[in-house]
Amino acid sequence: MIDQPTVARIFDVAEITEVISDFVTLKKRGVNYLGLCPFHNEKTPSFTVSPAKGIYKCFGCGKGGNSVNFIMEHEHLDYVGALKYLAKKYHIEVVERELSPEQEKQKNDRESMMIVNSFAQKSFSMNLLQHKQGMAIGMSYLRERGFRDDIIKKFQLGFCLEEWDAFSKQAINSGYKKEYLVKTGLSIDKENRLLDRFRGRVIFPIHGIAGRVIAFGGRILKTDVKTAKYLNSPESEVYHKSRILYGIYQAKKSIVQNDKCFLVEGYTDVLSLHQAGIENVVASSGTALTPDQIRLIKRFTNHVTIIYDGDAAGIKASLRGIDLVLEQEVNVKVLLLPEGEDPDSFSRTMGASDLMQYIEQNESDFIVFKTNLLLKEAEDDPVKRANLILDIVRSIAIIPDAIVRSVYVKECSAILNVDERILYTEINKIIHKKKEEAWKRNQRGDTNRINESAKLAENSGFLRAANDCDLEERALVRILLNFGKEVLFRQKNEEGTETHVLVGDFIVAELKNDELESVNPLYQMVFDQFGANTGNKQFNAKTFFRDHANEKVSQLAADILSEPYQLSGIWTRNESYVETEEMKLKDIVPKLVNEYKGKKVHLLIKEVLAEMQKAQESGNPDRLMELMKQKMVLDSIKNAISKELGNRTIL
Incomplete structure (x- = not known):
């Protein structure tokens, strides 16, 4: 952690117009500055910077905050990373809190592993570009796939020589410790001898969100060996495959600008789409999509299009990924490529504009996609059709937003020719069951309560x-x-x-x-x-x-x-009118507090009336009498508040 005096000093010196001017051309307009928003495409400037308030605000996309928030958003750094960025800019020495011996070792281990990975990337890239074996095998493969030099350089592709321990020997001779070569998975310790994990493979470095190499993927080129075609680094202190997406570092800026992310399966799919001019693309690298990966995308956009190739079996196995995306409140569409095509092969057949046009014309809503896919299996079998409907309903029930759910219910009803009321009944059963399970977990003191609170804050x-x-x-x-x-x-x-x-x-x-x-x-x-x-x-x-x-x-x-420093419609409704807040604080503040209390009482009365209705229907006179007494008390409070407000009606 950075100590508080250093944080305060960073905020003091990081003048917001100076920070933002590094990335946005600002023009003075009155007391503020105006420019084109860096977070979404716009032709008319709506991005405003206020030096007096120390904030920025885009009235187009709604983003806003202080100097640190801007760096976090623009450079995709966490809070501490943004503070360090500004500290470096203003030559402020960052003093971090003293770590325990265990924390210090963990920090040093992580940094050492990152340094080893960086060395490995440079070594592999050098092999590809300058070593005879790398050029003859690795570069030939990449050329055969049609990849240009700029794409090879952009993604820092490389080649690991075919010798058993060529890289490990080079690393040891360069002063890198065996411990970190093994921890990163670059080397395998076998009978006290280091062997290269990726020998004879084309290397695809995997970058973290900040651009540092955290792991590697390797593709074998020989066809006569009994080993996996692709091999990834093992899990480590710096690499958790379920939390990262291949290409996220190279794609993040384009994802923000286009407010959309394309999700594909493999490394070469990402490379080919970049080469075709589509840069807002990432890959799950052949692993099943995880909630952490979806949340990573959500940091940059709420719109995802999943691109599948023509393999029907693979598509069906991947449908769970769509449900995960929906659960994270992300808008998801699906694009099914022609049979026999994958994003890599298909992107090489057309230019960027034609490819984008094809995507826009052929991507479909997940309900349409999933229903059509499963309907082919169900055919005229009533049991299979019923199971299909339940499958679709379970997907819709996952969606947290009730309005979005209602839209999908209407769409599903039309496609499947099923009454909306039946769909709502099934959805409500699922939602009720989930709430019941959540309540039981909370009763047991489940730690999910903490996670739910955090989720509420995030949303x-x-x-x-x-x-x-x-x-x-x-x-x-x-x-x-x-x-x-x-x-x-x-x-x-x-x-x-x-x-x-x-x-x-x-x-x-x-x-x-x-x-x-x-x-x-x-x-x-x-x-x-x-x-x-x-x-x-x-x-x-x-x-x-x-x-x-x-x-x-x-x-x-x-x-x-x-x-603006003026009251919203809360003070102009019901034909009441006041001037600016500052002039009328004595009138405004007590009225606003009473208005708030009145609204809370009004909501309590609604709840009591609903409970009274239930008590009456169930024939429970004692409960009904108790609730009537509660309502009388609430009515008296409401009347007292109304008097304070000058007999204004509480809505």
């Missing part, structure tokens, strides 16, 4: 739509950030001394006293952390949340700080 955008109080809570957060330290009113204590009540103190106290919590963990985090700093005179809510270590919190702060 705050989805929560806004599901949060009935989002309008009021967002307004409260905005006032805390912009006016939390302003004086709301003055009051006298028991000794008769006049004290100031600040806006933030009032809001936090009101929420705490009535035990009001948001279903949106980001809003709640702002309320909690503001409350924890109410007595801190040095606390500045704007910079604290803008520069927050949690990327989602700083994004939220940037979004809110980029909004």
